[in-house]
Amino acid sequence: MSTETLVPYDEALARYEPVLGIETHIELGTNSKMFCGCPTVFGAPPNTQVCPVCLGLPGALPVTNRAAIEGIIKIGLALNCSIVEWCRFARKNYFYPDMPKNFQISQYDEPLCVEGHLDVEVDGQSYRVEIERVHMEEDTGKSLHVGGTTGRIHGADHSLVDYNRAGIPLVEIVTKPIPATGDKAPLVARAYATELRELVRALGVSDVRMEEGSMRCDVNVSLMPIGSATWGTRSETKNVNSLRSVERSVRHEIERQAAVLDAGERVVQETRHFQEDTGTTTSGRSKEEAQDYRYFPEPDLVPMSPSRDWVEELRASLPELPAARRGRVRGEWGVTEKELQDIVNAGALDLIEETVQAGAEAAAARKWWMNELSRRATAQGVELTALPVTPADVVRVSRLVAEGTINDKLARQVLDGVLAGEGTPDEVVERRGLKVVSDEGELATIIDEVIAGNPDVAEKIRSGKVAAAGALVGAVMKATRGQADAGRARELIINKLTG
C-alpha cells in the first residue's frame, strides 16, 4: 500500500463539491431465512443453521419467506417509496466460495420499492436524501482466513467457510446521488445512516446492529470542481460498520480524492475498504474491468405481485416513525433538538416515554433516566434497558419526591436500592428508613443543637451574612442522615437567628 497524499479537509472543500451515494444492507430479523426454514440466530456454532437450500445443494429450491417480504414493504413504505405492482427476483451470477450457489438471488431491474426519500437534519438544516430503490436479496456465508499473519484475506493459506449466514434476508436500500451537502457531507452521510437505523429499528424488522453486521453501509463519494455540472468518478467504500466510520470514510475520501484531482490525475472507479485503526480507506478491487453478473429472472421463484390491499394493510400497521415521534415528544416534553438527541443516543426515549405515560412529569422522568440511571448504566457498561429498574419504579420515585416523602438525595438512594434488588421504591424507603424528617419539633431540636455546636457560624448569620446558613444546613442534613428537608431547615435556621 503506497502512502497517499491528502488535502486538508477545508482546503478540499474550498475547491471541490462532494457527491454522496449510500447503499445500505440490512439483515431482517425474521425467524427463518429468506428462502428456507433455517434459523437466523446470530453467533450460532458454524454450519448448524443450514439445510440443502441455503447450502445450495444440487436439487434444492428456494421458497420466499412472507415475513421478509412484509419487512421490506414496511421499510419501503416508511421511506415514502412506491411499492411496485409486479416484480421478479433475479440471479446475480458470480463465483465466490462464500456464496453456495455461485449466484445470489437478488433483484435487478425490478426492485420491489422505488422512488422514496428520507429527511435528515444536520446542525439545524434539513437535507432530503432521495431513495432510488429498496430491494430484497440474500446474504452470503462467512469466511475465516487462516494462515498468514493478519487473519486477513491477503496472505492466507486457506479459508474456512461457515454458511449459517447464507440466505439470511437482506434488504438493500440505495440512495440517489446526494449533491450539495458541501462541508457537511460526512455529517449528512452519518445522519442518513443514523436516521435509517432508527427508522428500521422503530419498524421492528431488524435489530440493525452495525457491530454485528446486521446493518452495513457501502459509501460512494465523488468530487467535482465547484461550479462544474459534471459529476466525478466515484469510489465505493464497502462494508463500513459503524456510524462514526461512515462519517470518517467520507471525510477521508474527500481529502484523498482532492489530492488525486489536484495532481491532475483521475480518480479510479474502485472498491475501497475502510480501516478503523487509521481512519483511512485502502484500495480493493478495481472496477475498471466491469463485472458481468449476467442477471436474468430467477426461474425457481415466481413473480411477486403485492396486492394493494396487502400494501395498505402493512401501511396501516406501521408504528409512529422516528421523525414524527421526535417532533411530538419535543413539543410534549419541552426539550431542544440537542437534548432529544442525547436522549435518543442514550437509548432512553422509550423508557422516558413509558414513564411519562405511566404518570410522571416529563422533566422528572428525563432527570431520573438521563442523569441518574443513564450514568449508572454507563458505569456498569450495560444498556439502559438492561438495568433492573422499570418505568413504574421511576414513576413511584418521582411521586415520592413530589409528595415530599423523600428528597432528591434520598431518591438516589432509593434507586440504588431498587437496582440492588431490595424491592420496590416503597419497600426500599421502608427498609432503609429513608423518609424525610418532617416533624418540626424534632427538626427544631436538631437545629438548636447545631447552632449551639457552631457559635461562630451562628454569629455570622446573626450579623446578616445569611449565606453562611449553608454550613448549618449541611450540619443538619448530616445529623439527620439526609432525611431532613434542606429548604425547610434553612428557613428555620434563618428565622431562629435573625427573626
Add this chain to the structure above:
Amino acid sequence: MIKKTAADLAALIASGEASAVEVAQAHLDRIAAVDGSVNAFLHVDEDIVLEQARAVDAKRAAGERLGPLAGVPIAHKDVFTTKDMPTTCSSAILDGWRPPYDATVTARLREAGLVILGKTNMDEFAMGSSTENSAYGPTHNPWDLTKIPGGSSGGSSAAVAAYEAPLATGTDTGGSIRQPAAVTGLVGMKPTYGGSSRYGLIAFASSLDTPGPLARTVLDAALLHEAFSGHDPMDSTSIDQPVPPVVEAARRADVEGLRIGVVKEFGGEGYQPGVLARFHEAVELLESLGAKVVEVSCPHFTYALPAYYLIAPSECSSNLARFDAMRYGLRVGDDGARSAEEVMALTRAEGFGPEVKRRIMLGTYALSSGYYDAYYGKAQQVRTLIGRDFDAAYTQVDVLVSPTTPTTAFPIGERADDPMAMYLADLCTIPSNLAGNAAISVPCGLADEDRMPVGLQIMAPVLADDRVYRVGAAVEKALEDRWGGPLLKEAPEL
C-alpha cells in the same frame, strides 16, 4: 414375471400371489443378466432393494392398506437425489456424492411403496438426446444394442424396454422423457410444468425441467404419474391444484368426439419416411375411432429449437455454477498453493463433459452484457409467441399430435460430435416445454427402414394431462388389437 405390467404386478402383490421380494428379486436377476450389455443402471444395491421390498411385504402382512403401486420395482433416474444411494447426474463432478436428503419425487415413490431398484444412466446433467454424454459410458437401446436409447432419460427408457424394471422416472426439459420413450417403444409422459415437483431434481433448466413417468403401458404411466405428482410446498413453481384424473382417463381410452389437430409445421423435410408413415397411420386410426382431425398451423414452432438452445443453456450456466469443488463433489488441483478460483476452474474443466461445457459456455454468452437482448431476451419473446400459438390452436382442437421425433434411434457415435444434428432430435418435443403444457409419447409402430420404434406425440393444454392419457390409451388399445399385443414383443430377446 418381468414382462408383466406394473398394474398387474401390484395386483399380484396386493392379493398375495407374489411377494414384493419375489418381484424385486426377479428384476434384480434380470438386471444381473442383461445390464452388462444395456448399461441402463449406474447403481444397484441388492440389499437396499430387498429391504424396501421386505418392508412392503411386512406392511401387507400387518394388514396395512397399500397404495396402487406398492411393491412394484422402479428404475430411478440419477437426476433425483436419494439419501440411500449415490446421486451423480452421470457426471464425474458428482462422482460418489451421497445427498443428505431425498427429492420430493423420491420421497413420494417411497411413500407409495415403490421399490427403487437403483439409479439409471443419463446424459450428463440431462443434457443430450442419446445418453452418450455420460461419464459412465453410453446406454444401449434394447431393440438394437448398437443404437442409442434416446436421452437424456436413456437409462430409464432402456431399463423399462429391457424388462429390467416395469416403471422408471425421467425428467423432460426439451423431450428427455418423450424422445427416449419413442425410440425404445415405450410410453413417456411430460406432465404439465409445475404438476410434478422439482425439489431434489438436480436442475438443468429450471423453467423447463419436469419429472415424469416412463412405462410400457399408458395405464402404468398414469399410475406412476399419480403416485409422485401433485403440489409440493418446497417448489415455488409447483401448482397448488389436484393432479388431473390421469388414471381414470387412461382407463377410459376413447377419442369419440375429440378434436385432434395435426401440427402442420412438424413433418416433411428432415423426417424419416418410416416415421411419417407410422405417424399418418396413427392419425387415420384416431379418425377411425371417432375423432375429428384437422390440420393446425403453429407458425412459431419452427423457432422453438433455437429459442430452447438459448434459454436452456442460459439457465444451465447459472444452475451448474454451484459445482465448484468447495462444498461437495470432485476437487481437482488443490495443492495448497493454488487459489480457490484456480481450483474451481480446473475442477470444472475436468469434471464436466464436452456437452455440458458447451452449454455452459453458450449460456454464459447468451446472458452476457451486450448479448442478452439479442439472444436470451429474444428467445423469451419467442417463448411467448409459442405459447400464443398453442393457445390459438387449443381454441380449435382439444389435443395436438405430431411425431415425437423426426427419426428413429440413430447409431451410437453418429452424432456424438455434431451438436446441431443431435439437437434436432428434440425438434417436436421442445414447444411443450417452452409452453409448460402436457405431452405424451406412445408407440405407434416400427419404421419400415430399420424396424425401430416410432412414437406418436399427443399434446394438451396446461393441466389437461388427463386428455393426453385418454387419447394415448385409445391409440394403444387400437394398435395392440391390430398388432395382437404390445409393440415391445417385436423387440429381440436379450
Add this chain to the structure above:
Amino acid sequence: MSAITRDEVVHLARLSRLALREDELDHLATQLDDIISAVARVQEVAAENIPPTSHALPLTNVLRADQVRPGLTPEQALSGAPAAEEQRFKVPRILDEEA
C-alpha cells in the same frame, strides 16, 4: 464472418470458471460459432411489443410462513465436503474480497 471470436471464447471460459486447454478452446470456438449462428434465427422473429416469458406458468406470490424447520446437522452438511476443518468447509485461499 464468425459469430464469436476465439478471444470471446477465452473470455467466456474465464467467466464460466472453466480452465480449458488450447485444443478444447479451438474446438469449442468452431462449435459455438455454428451453434450461435443457428440459434441467432430467433432474431428473425417479428417480436416487437411481445413481452418476454421467463416462467412457464403465470403463478405469482408463492410465499411460505416464517417458521423454522429442521435442517441438516453439521455432520450431514459437511458429509460431501472435499475438505473440512473446525466444522467449516475448508477451501483454497481466496484471491480477493469479491471475485
